[in-house]
Amino acid sequence: MPSPSSTSSSKADRARRALLLAASLIVLLETAFAFLPENKLVKTFRAESMPAQAPDWQIMGDSVAKGGVLPSQVMAGLAPDVSVHNGAVAGTGPEFAYFMLKRQIALGKAPKAIICAPSPHTFSSQRIALLVGGYARWGEIANIVGLGVSTPEVAYGILCKLSYTLRYREQLGSLLRGRRLDAEEQETPVGGETQTKHFTVATIHPMYKKAFQVADFNRALLEKFLDLAGRNQIPVYWFTMPVMPAVAEGRAPHHFDADYTAFLADIKQRHNVQILQGDFLVWDEANFHDMTHLNSTGAVRLSKLLGEKLAGLKLRAPAEALK
Amino acid sequence: MLFNTIEFALFFAFVWLLYTRLPWRAQNTFLLVASYAFYAAWDYRFLALIFISTAVDFYVGKVLYRTTSDRRRKHILYWSVLFNLGFLGFFKYFNFFTENLQTLLMAWGFHPSIDTLQIVLPVGISFYTFQSLSYTIDIYRREMEPTGSFFDFALNVAFFPHMVAGPIQRAHSLLDQITRPRHVTADNITEGATLILWGLVKKMVIADNMSLIADAVFNQSGGFTAGQVWIGMLAFAFQIYGDFSGYTDIARGTAKLMGFNLMVNFNLPYFAENPQDFWRRWHISLSTWLRDYLYISLGGSRGSAGRTYVNLLLTMILGGLWHGAAWTFVTWGCYHGALLAIHRFIQQNVPRRTTPLSPIKASVWKWTRIAFMFVLTLYGWLIFRAKNLDQLGAMTSALLTFHIAPSTIWGIAKVLAYCAPLIVVQFFQYKRRDLDAIRSAPVLVQCGFYVLCFYLIVLLGVFNAQSFIYFQF
Known part of the structure; x- marks a missing residue:
C-alpha cells in the first residue's frame, strides 16, 4: 500500500505533468491556428485587400463611413476615370489611419487624396x-x-x-453562443432596413450624451497620420458624418459641437486639412439603420452629397496639391 | 486592481519574481509594501485607516497579553472592539442608521433634520476588521501570544491575496506562516496555478455571464412572472457562488504560489442537505468567525433551547448586516437564522428513524434533501439580491402565482448550459468527496480539463473586468 506522502507526491507529479502537457497542447493548437485565414476586417487594415491600383480618392473612418459611403454612388457624380475606394475599417478609431496609410505608402498604393470621415465618438476610446x-x-x-x-x-x-x-474571441464566442459573426456583419455595408425604433434623448446610448473628448493616444496618432499624409503630399479632406436628431440633442448640453469645431479648426490650421463638411448634418431617423449607422437610403443620400462636393474639387497631382 | 485583469497579472508576476529571489525576512517586508501598493491602487486615502487599525490592534494585543487583571483585560478588549467596530460602523452603517432613525422619528410625529454624509466605503473594511479583531480576541482568550514584530502583524492584516474579500484568516494561522520561512515548491506552483485557472473560469465564465441574466431580471421595475423570478434566482445563485468562490480560489492560488496556505472558504455549498450543513460549506471563514466570536460569546447552545434559538437568530442577523447596510441583508440574515432554528428544533424534537433505509431509498432521500435545501437557498438569494423589500414582496408574490411560461424552460436551460462545467466538476468532487479531485485524476483527463478551462475563459469569459460582488462588503 503506498504511503500518504508517496500518494501525495505522485498526485503532485501527475498534476505537474498534466499542466505542462496542457500548456504545450495550447501552444501547439495556437501555432496551428496561426495558419487559419484572417478575416476581411484585419486584411483591409493590413492593406492586404486593397484595389489593384492606388485609388484616386480614399475614404478613411470607421463603420459609420464604411456603411455610409457607397463608392459607386460617389463616382457617379465624378469624371469617369476617377476611382473612389472605401478604406474605412469597422470598429476602429482615427488612430488606425496612421498605420494603414503607412502600409499603403510602402506598397506603392497610396491614394491621391484622402477623405477623413471618422465618427467623433471614437476619438475618446483607445483601442490599443x-x-x-x-x-x-x-x-x-x-x-x-x-x-x-x-x-x-x-x-x-x-x-x-x-x-x-x-x-x-468575440467572433468565435458569438459562434459558440449561436449568434451571427459581428465582424462580418460590420464588414458589409449596413444599408437595407430602416430602423423601426424611435430614439429619444432618454433612449440613446450614454456615449452620445457626453462631451467631445480626444484621448492622448488617439491625438498623437492622428497627428502622425496628418504629418505622414503631408510629407507624402497627399491632401486630406475632412468630412463630418450626419447624425440623427436624438443624438444631436443628447450631446448639445455638453457643447459637443462647439468643441468639435474648435478641434477641426486647430488641425486645419496646423496640417492644411481641407474641411469638406465641418458641421454635423442632422438627418431624420428614416435615414438611419440604428443610432449612428446610415441605412441604404441614408447611404445613397450621403454618397451623392459627397460626390457633389468632390466634383467641385479638382483632383490634382500630389505635388500640386499642397501648393 | 481586480484579480481578473491584466494589471493584476503583471503586478503579481512582478511581485512573485522578486519575492522568490528574496530571503525570508525581506520577503515579508516586500510583501507588506506590495500589499499596501495593491490596496492603494483602489484608494490610497484609506491606507491610513488600515494602518491606524493595525497599529491599535498590535498595541492592544501587547497590552492585553501583559495585563493580568481580568477586569482590566475585559476593559481593554471592549475598547478595542469598540474602536474596530466604530470604524466599521461609521463607514458602513452611519447613513443606514440615520436614515432609519429619521423615518422612525417621523412616524412618531417628530420632524428632525438629520443630515446623511457622503461616505465612501473603504474596500474590504469588513474583512480586515474581522481579521484584526480575531487577533485581539484570541489573545484575550489566551489562545495565542502576540507577535513581537509590527511588520509581521501588518502583513497579517494587509496580505494582498485576502485583504479585500477574505478568506477571513485567523490571526494565529496566517501569523504562524508569516513568522516562519516558506518554501515555494513545484507542488505549490502547480496547485496554485490550477486554483487560479479554475477560479478564473468560475468568475469570468460562470459569474460574469450569469450576472447579465440576473441583472436583466432584478433591474426590471415590476411586472415579474414566476418564470422570470426562477431564472433570476437561479442565475444569481450561480453568479454569487462563481464570483465569491472564484475570488477565493484565485486568492488561495496566488497565496499558494508564494508558499502560503489560505483556508478553504467553500465546500460544495449547493450540495448541503440542511441549513446547518449549508453554513458549514458556504463562506466558511465568516461562518466559523461568527460561531467562534459571536455565537459562543452570546452563550451558544449552553443555555435553554429558547436562548439558543435567540442566539442563532441574532448571530445570523448580525451576519446578514455584516454584508451591508440594507434591510434586505437583515431579512436575509433573519431568514437563515430562522432556517437554522427550525432545523435545530426538528433535529431535537422529531425522533430519528431507527432502522436504516435501503441504499436506493437512502440515496433518493439524500437527493431530495439536497434539492429542498437548494430551493430554500435560492429563496435566500432572492432576499439578498432584491433591491429593496418592495421588490422582494413583488417578486415573492410573482413566485406564488406558479405561472411558468415555455420561455422559462429555455431561460433555465441557458443558465444550466453556461454553468454545466461548474456543475459537472462539482458532481465529480462530491462523488469523490475530494475538493482536489481534479488533481487526482489521470494525467490526460487533467490535461483535457486545463485546456478546456483555458478555451472557456478565452471564448466565453467576460473580459471587461467585472468587480467581485464581495468587494462591496
Missing part, C-alpha cells in the same frame, strides 16, 4: 489591444509603446497577437 493584437506588426508595437499607452493594454494586445483564438 485591438490595434496591437489585430493589426500592428511587431515593429509597429514599439511605436505604440513609445506613445505612452497603458502597459496592460499593450500586454493584452501582444497576447492577442500571439493567440488566434484570443484575437478572434
Whole structure:
C-alpha cells in the first residue's frame, strides 16, 4: 500500500505533468491556428485587400463611413476615370489611419487624396489591444509603446497577437453562443432596413450624451497620420458624418459641437486639412439603420452629397496639391 | 486592481519574481509594501485607516497579553472592539442608521433634520476588521501570544491575496506562516496555478455571464412572472457562488504560489442537505468567525433551547448586516437564522428513524434533501439580491402565482448550459468527496480539463473586468 506522502507526491507529479502537457497542447493548437485565414476586417487594415491600383480618392473612418459611403454612388457624380475606394475599417478609431496609410505608402498604393470621415465618438476610446493584437506588426508595437499607452493594454494586445483564438474571441464566442459573426456583419455595408425604433434623448446610448473628448493616444496618432499624409503630399479632406436628431440633442448640453469645431479648426490650421463638411448634418431617423449607422437610403443620400462636393474639387497631382 | 485583469497579472508576476529571489525576512517586508501598493491602487486615502487599525490592534494585543487583571483585560478588549467596530460602523452603517432613525422619528410625529454624509466605503473594511479583531480576541482568550514584530502583524492584516474579500484568516494561522520561512515548491506552483485557472473560469465564465441574466431580471421595475423570478434566482445563485468562490480560489492560488496556505472558504455549498450543513460549506471563514466570536460569546447552545434559538437568530442577523447596510441583508440574515432554528428544533424534537433505509431509498432521500435545501437557498438569494423589500414582496408574490411560461424552460436551460462545467466538476468532487479531485485524476483527463478551462475563459469569459460582488462588503 503506498504511503500518504508517496500518494501525495505522485498526485503532485501527475498534476505537474498534466499542466505542462496542457500548456504545450495550447501552444501547439495556437501555432496551428496561426495558419487559419484572417478575416476581411484585419486584411483591409493590413492593406492586404486593397484595389489593384492606388485609388484616386480614399475614404478613411470607421463603420459609420464604411456603411455610409457607397463608392459607386460617389463616382457617379465624378469624371469617369476617377476611382473612389472605401478604406474605412469597422470598429476602429482615427488612430488606425496612421498605420494603414503607412502600409499603403510602402506598397506603392497610396491614394491621391484622402477623405477623413471618422465618427467623433471614437476619438475618446483607445483601442490599443485591438490595434496591437489585430493589426500592428511587431515593429509597429514599439511605436505604440513609445506613445505612452497603458502597459496592460499593450500586454493584452501582444497576447492577442500571439493567440488566434484570443484575437478572434468575440467572433468565435458569438459562434459558440449561436449568434451571427459581428465582424462580418460590420464588414458589409449596413444599408437595407430602416430602423423601426424611435430614439429619444432618454433612449440613446450614454456615449452620445457626453462631451467631445480626444484621448492622448488617439491625438498623437492622428497627428502622425496628418504629418505622414503631408510629407507624402497627399491632401486630406475632412468630412463630418450626419447624425440623427436624438443624438444631436443628447450631446448639445455638453457643447459637443462647439468643441468639435474648435478641434477641426486647430488641425486645419496646423496640417492644411481641407474641411469638406465641418458641421454635423442632422438627418431624420428614416435615414438611419440604428443610432449612428446610415441605412441604404441614408447611404445613397450621403454618397451623392459627397460626390457633389468632390466634383467641385479638382483632383490634382500630389505635388500640386499642397501648393 | 481586480484579480481578473491584466494589471493584476503583471503586478503579481512582478511581485512573485522578486519575492522568490528574496530571503525570508525581506520577503515579508516586500510583501507588506506590495500589499499596501495593491490596496492603494483602489484608494490610497484609506491606507491610513488600515494602518491606524493595525497599529491599535498590535498595541492592544501587547497590552492585553501583559495585563493580568481580568477586569482590566475585559476593559481593554471592549475598547478595542469598540474602536474596530466604530470604524466599521461609521463607514458602513452611519447613513443606514440615520436614515432609519429619521423615518422612525417621523412616524412618531417628530420632524428632525438629520443630515446623511457622503461616505465612501473603504474596500474590504469588513474583512480586515474581522481579521484584526480575531487577533485581539484570541489573545484575550489566551489562545495565542502576540507577535513581537509590527511588520509581521501588518502583513497579517494587509496580505494582498485576502485583504479585500477574505478568506477571513485567523490571526494565529496566517501569523504562524508569516513568522516562519516558506518554501515555494513545484507542488505549490502547480496547485496554485490550477486554483487560479479554475477560479478564473468560475468568475469570468460562470459569474460574469450569469450576472447579465440576473441583472436583466432584478433591474426590471415590476411586472415579474414566476418564470422570470426562477431564472433570476437561479442565475444569481450561480453568479454569487462563481464570483465569491472564484475570488477565493484565485486568492488561495496566488497565496499558494508564494508558499502560503489560505483556508478553504467553500465546500460544495449547493450540495448541503440542511441549513446547518449549508453554513458549514458556504463562506466558511465568516461562518466559523461568527460561531467562534459571536455565537459562543452570546452563550451558544449552553443555555435553554429558547436562548439558543435567540442566539442563532441574532448571530445570523448580525451576519446578514455584516454584508451591508440594507434591510434586505437583515431579512436575509433573519431568514437563515430562522432556517437554522427550525432545523435545530426538528433535529431535537422529531425522533430519528431507527432502522436504516435501503441504499436506493437512502440515496433518493439524500437527493431530495439536497434539492429542498437548494430551493430554500435560492429563496435566500432572492432576499439578498432584491433591491429593496418592495421588490422582494413583488417578486415573492410573482413566485406564488406558479405561472411558468415555455420561455422559462429555455431561460433555465441557458443558465444550466453556461454553468454545466461548474456543475459537472462539482458532481465529480462530491462523488469523490475530494475538493482536489481534479488533481487526482489521470494525467490526460487533467490535461483535457486545463485546456478546456483555458478555451472557456478565452471564448466565453467576460473580459471587461467585472468587480467581485464581495468587494462591496
